[in-house]
Amino acid sequence: MSYKDLIKKTAFEQHKMLVNKEVSSVELVNAHFERIEEVDGKLGAFNSLTRDAAIETAKKVDNKIKNGEDIPVLAGVPLALKDNMNMIGSYTTASSKILSNFVSPYDATVTKKLKENLVPIVGKANMDEFAMGSSNENSSTKPVHNPWDLNKVPGGSSGGSAAAVAACEVPLSLGSDTGGSIRLPASFCGIVGVKPTYGRVSRYGLIAFASSLDQIGPFSRSVEDSALLLETISGHDPKDSTSLNIEVPKYSELIKKEIKGLKVGVITELLSDGVSPEVKSSIENAIQKYKELGAEIVEVSLPLLKYSIGVYYIIATAEASSNLARFDGVRYGHRTKDAKNLIEMYCKTRAEGFGDEVKRRIMLGTYALSSGYYDAYYKKAQQVRHLIKNDFDKVFAQADVIICPTCPYTAFEIGSKVQDPLSMYLTDIGTITANLGGIPGMSIPCGFDNDGMPIGLEILAPALKEDIMMRAAYNFEQATDFHKKIANI
Amino acid sequence: MSQLRDKYEVVIGLEVHAQLKTKSKIFAPDGIEFGKEQNTQISPITLGMPGVLPVLNKECVNMGILLGLALNCSIPQKCKFDRKQYFYADLPKGYQISQYDEPICVNGYIDVKGKRIGITRAHLEEDAGKLVHAGADGLAGSSYSLVDLNRAGTPLLEIVSEPDMRSSEEAKDYMEELRSIVRYLGVCDGNLDEGSMRCDANISIMPKGSKEFGTRAEIKNVNSFRALQRAIEYEIDRQIEVVESGEKVVQETRLWDDNQGVTKSMRGKEDAHDYRYFPEPDLMPLEISREWVESIRKSMPELPAQKRIKYQQAGLSEYDANVIVDQMETALFYDKMLDLGVNARIASNFLMGEITAYLKEEHLTIDQTKITPESLTKLIKLIENGTISNNIAKNLVMTLVKEGGDPEEIVKKQGLGVISDQNAIKEICQKVVNDNPNQVAAYKGGKQQLFGYFVGQVMKETKGRANPQTVNSLLKEILG
């Protein structure tokens, strides 16, 4: 089979080929590196490649298969890590100049789990600096381009992870989602992206943006692949105090159940103003599809939705301003040259090391926590957050899952929003509330606009109900063809 | 100055940092031993590497509850951690994880020499690293600094008192009592030299009779009991001088300079602090059940104040009880002897006499020597039942300290028992008289003070094993 056919296979299909000895893991890994060489110059999805380590893992898998041993389901199938996840010996930069020379001495818990499962990690995916952005234009290395139209953004902040999967550079990748950073790029790139329940996947080794909102999750070209990857990386981690000590269900099996009688809520606020007509009609078609599949449609309301972006930008930037204080040029990372004293060293190091958006958010977060403003901004935001969470509880008393557009519009032109941070922030209206409420959310392909750009359907579920959420996604996917179309690059 | 002093009342509150005696750091599994090679007790967590997360050491919470109970504090049902944010070279993350508005202990007190000192709160937090300043003795004038993060993340309990102290003496007594308490609890070794206990003092003055406190200055870098008293004395005089000259005391942080014996303003060297506290999102809150508190209460050892009472009830003077309680290892040793049924007074005399002198000279604690509560108790029993004399016992006790052993066996082996045979002693007395005709003549000629000489000779002959009273009466009999 030519490498061009191999790389289009889903992770599970690649696994079946491995165990049937139709292909070796080394061949798989090499095929994907060939693809990366072919297209990544145009895409910019990778910050660095870890070829030697990937080949070494692939060889281990091939040996096991040769010896007739069982292998874990994702063993030997190539994967990309977002560049904010630590991996021993790899550059781990979060696409920031301040970490451009940082070679990690430790493995994130997800990295450790992937290694234990013999998943070859091919490289570190480009992203918005410190995961701050919705378009992947905030990378200090290079912007990522959308595989469906290279003039457009892939969405952010996990743009590299999404583009790499959409362009078949890898069948699987990991991203992180603080306000939509997995779901938005999944939507813009026409693939599946899952943000699990807060605490489902360990954050240990994930470079923190906003600690109470960050969560790692999978990208793939099929719902089943995401279910398999989520099974692999989930679970309790004693190194993360916010990690849930609850057993991980067998998602890949549970998703295959029917959805007859499932109550699907539709958020009215997200189908009104500001949603592009093409997105709106795709979502209406999706609602129709769910009816056909036997689901019961209920209208639900999140009245506080309009405040969520404001709440989010206070909480996220406040936490970020604190999390990014450690980048001071003392123990690792960039340090300015020839500073006269410690304070000057701090101020210049950070001025040189951080990009514009990161500085803006540090400023906003520092302001919100500063003396005299804490109650008006931070405390108020946490109170409204509580009410938003209560709203979700009410909604999920009426519906098993809720659906809405992942984003009110499709991928926009590179450069079209960079001058106006606020309008960029508004891109996250459909995704942010899930992070504030700690609930799982995912995006799956549900259509294309008139320019052929993908449209994403967002599915949200109550905390720890990833199985039901992905079941709703799987049933929709199996009844539609959107996921079968692959970006032509 | 002393006249001026009479015009003012002094108000002092102390913030004491006690390093907890755990094995590992409060949020990371690194060791916390003192004096290790620089940067060898570190991890990605201690270095604040990108992506790491803190996990709370349970032992720190247990110790916090224990100390809180010993300080008569309430242990709230809920407490949480917060980030205190500032930049400094010894603070790896740009924030210190501490407890801001929901500490683990609140509203306590201790009684110090009859006076009740309120404890506002005590909270858990992490220590910072250490800086070595190159090219100078201290920070001032140094050309650069070196960072050692071994200490960063060491668990601390910060104990904040009410402004209840009115003199440097009271402050010192409070600090000493606190040190004694943490040591008896085993939660801190109380070693001021190694910085395992540190103190900041808030000091203000107000006209006598006033109800309104003056503006306070916070004095940092007070590293010994002597420094604490000196720094407070200096600061009182300084503030009185400021007020008397018609100026106002400024609220500020001042640094105690032990060499020069002055406090110096840190103004201009630090920003107006805005710590931007907010709840630590990487940690979940604590809910401390009453069962948890009670289980800790059950493990509470006897506190210094309780021991003082116990010793006095056993027959010691207040002074003697204090002396023993002040040496924790000796007190614990003494407790075991009391349990063995020893005579409390005799035992305390032994401990406070030769043994304490020896320990001081050798810089040892009693548990580092070879003597045991059992052996000393046996020795005292041997005196009490008349087997050995006091003099023998005094020599023997140092043997036990230095070489150890069973006093009964030693007495037997070396034949140190009291000579109970009257005739044998009489024979020796007679021999001494016979051997010293000149002295006998002088004695009989009126030199009565020579009697002691004969006694000494008899004791020498008997190696102290004869009963002095018996020797006295026998000699008198022989000499007429």
Next chain:
Amino acid sequence: MIEIKDVEHVAKLARLELTEEEKRKFANQLSSILEYVEEMNEVDTEGVEPMSHAIHFVNVMREDEVKYEQTKEELMKNAPFEEDGFFRVPKIS
């Protein structure tokens, strides 16, 4: 709303050196962002408990054990300026 002096104060707290141009830009941008944020003041939050985490559980602790996973060399190899096993920093004052 946000003035240059506010930006300067915050930048000092955050240890960020800003150019005059950046100060002006941030003053404008932060003003418009905060104006948008302040819409949340329309929400009545009287008596509402501030929420730090959406998922609530308590008492996450570890045993008191010493364990090292990396050597000093591994941990210090990223140091921008190491001297004699210390991290070296410019003079402090």
